[in-house]
Amino acid sequence: MHAIRLHAFGPADNLVYEKTEDPVPGPGQVRIAVEAAGVHLLDTALRLGDRGPLPALPELPTVPGREVAGTVESLGEGTDPAWLGKRVVAHLGMVPGGYAELAVTDAARLHEIPANLDAARAVAMIGTGRTAMGILQFTELGPDSVAVVPAAAGGIGTLLVQYAKNAGATVIGLAGGPAKTAAVEANGADLAVDYNVPDWPLRVREFLGERRATVVFDSVGGEPGRAAVDLLGPGGLHLVFGWSSGGLHEGGPLTFTEEEQAARGIVSEQVLGPVMLGRAGGDNPVRVLETRALAEAAAGRLTPAVQRFPLAGAAAAHRALEGRATMGKVVLVP
Incomplete structure (x- = not known):
């Protein structure tokens, strides 16, 4: 098969498209003919040699990527034969191997792809959609809500805008540049604003009039995130799940001390992985959120x-994402 392999940590050009041996499914595993593989900001950090939230860096050489969708074409010993030929999507967990024509994973990780979803959108929902569902556990949106979504053109932001609108909320979407806006x-979004334009908060305030934001979904941090928090009214909620303004491998999330929160009359919460999964509940909270995300997409919501x-363009994809x-x-x- 062909795959993207990383032989040394470093720049995007270190991602090499090359021929390598086909992976072999072990007991309880399947091999998937990959139709789509997800690229995550965490992949760029790992490529640079920063493990981010993971316990360790992968051993080199490695095939990056942890989200795949495609068709099951081979089974390991003891795997339920009903999976053979099924269109499936899976998050590979801590094991890399997604940037390839073939990928192996445990059958327990598989979800059958709903008939009305293509492989690329299924991949989006198994990772990005799962995260969006996790974030949304921390707030109830309705007609009285005013939601501010920085990075609203991103994968998670796109879903948060849609979910909030479905709930009847007023949605302010922030993005960088005219095309994204x-x-x-x-x-x-009820209002889409370019946060590269210095007076963008004034535009939002003019649009809202006497209303104030009730929730900020902050994956950006930095100055855009702080300016978004300034739009919150008393009782407002600041949900933090990233800090892309400094890059995943630099800086950190935007935080406010208890004293600052009290002075502003807001609540600021970090809703990163462990907190998110703790709220989901169940014996397998990751699967709970994955199932919920796929169901939302299957229903058209x-x-x-x-x-x-293209797979061979993984380096270009990393550069574009960064x-x-x-x-x-x-x-x-x-």
């Missing part, structure tokens, strides 16, 4: 935005 508007790159030149979920297509 237009995409946010087309996605249904959420439609992920996807930007496709340069904030992408919209929606980035997906590699073999």
